[in-house]
Amino acid sequence: MELGLSGKFALVTGGSHGIGLACAKRLAQEGCHVAICSRSQARLDAAIAELKTHGVKLLAVAADMLDEHAADRVMDVVDREWGGVQILVNNVGGGGRWGKEIVEDTDLNVWSEVYEKNAMAAVRFTRRCLPHMRRAKWGRVVAITSIYGGKEGAGRPWFTMAKAAETGLMKSLSSMTYLVREGITFNSVAPGGIYIPGTGFEEEKKRDPERFQRVVDELYPLGRLGTPEEVAAVVAFLCSTEASLVNGANITVDGGQSRAF
Ligand SMILES: NC(=O)c1ccc[n+]([C@@H]2O[C@H](COP(=O)([O-])OP(=O)(O)OC[C@H]3O[C@@H](n4cnc5c(N)ncnc54)[C@H](OP(=O)(O)O)[C@@H]3O)[C@@H](O)[C@H]2O)c1
Numbered sequence: 001m002e003l004g005l006s007g008k009f010a011l012v013t014g015g016s017h018g019i020g021l022a023c024a025k026r027l028a029q030e031g032c033h034v035a036i037c038s039r040s041q042a043r044l045d046a047a048i049a050e051l052k053t054h055g056v057k058l059l060a061v062a063a064d065m066l067d068e069h070a071a072d073r074v075m076d077v078v079d080r081e082w083g084g085v086q087i088l089v090n091n092v093g094g095g096g097r098w099g100k101e102i103v104e105d106t107d108l109n110v111w112s113e114v115y116e117k118n119a120m121a122a123v124r125f126t127r128r129c130l131p132h133m134r135r136a137k138w139g140r141v142v143a144i145t146s147i148y149g150g151k152e153g154a155g156r157p158w159f160t161m162a163k164a165a166e167t168g169l170m171k172s173l174s175s176m177t178y179l180v181r182e183g184i185t186f187n188s189v190a191p192g193g194i195y196i197p198g199t200g201f202e203e204e205k206k207r208d209p210e211r212f213q214r215v216v217d218e219l220y221p222l223g224r225l226g227t228p229e230e231v232a233a234v235v236a237f238l239c240s241t242e243a244s245l246v247n248g249a250n251i252t253v254d255g256g257q258s259r260a261f
Contacts, residue, residue: 084132
């Protein structure tokens, strides 16, 4: 399928690792110019080295989304270099394992930091990207949420709350006629467990591989977790010209893990 992405400009937040990097790679493979941001300059450099093979324009900006001014600093660079982007993937987030099992023993900072990193980062980037999308009369905004931010509802409360807010943000914007009639769509992609080397699932697997596989067999109908590339494939479609009627959707990408329907 021709996705019509060649020559478009995209920003993937948290694009130096995991799902974000897979999205950046997939968009670059489709001919998109890609900007990424995250905290570690070393990770950004490694990601840019991988993305370079696609021969598109690239930008990398180091910024910590727990700093309320970081999104503006990233967007100042993007706007100065490219005049804006037509595609925004609000991927930065996480915190599903932060805090303690006992809710009352979990510091209030955890709630606010998880909200900042997920929901407020999406708000800040989306606000900054919209003027250019309106001028371009075309835009795509996709948020990487979680099955826990929708009907599934489980997960640690600060994470579920922040992801539900992000899902609600996309849904609300998708009904704003002054935006969508300019050709801008807003959607959420809700992954289930995605196996990413260097993160929590790998640690669990290393600690006790047999137990890990038992749990996976029990919880995941496919008998495995998802891959970042499987999420990126759906994101690329949503960003494409082919997805013009998909607006306000919350698409589960979990191999059947969630029980809600
Ligand atoms: N993996 C899963 O099973 C799963 C399931 C459902 C939803 N998700 C969602 O998918 C998204 C990506 O998760 P992932 O699993 O791909 O994570 P990951 O592999 O840990 O990658 C996270 C990316 O975000 C950057 N990042 C982290 N904290 C940041 C901060 N404070 N400021 C700026 N950048 C930051 C990281 O780079 P630096 O560390 O250098 O900053 C990295 O580029 C998140 O929104 C997550 O909630 C993941």
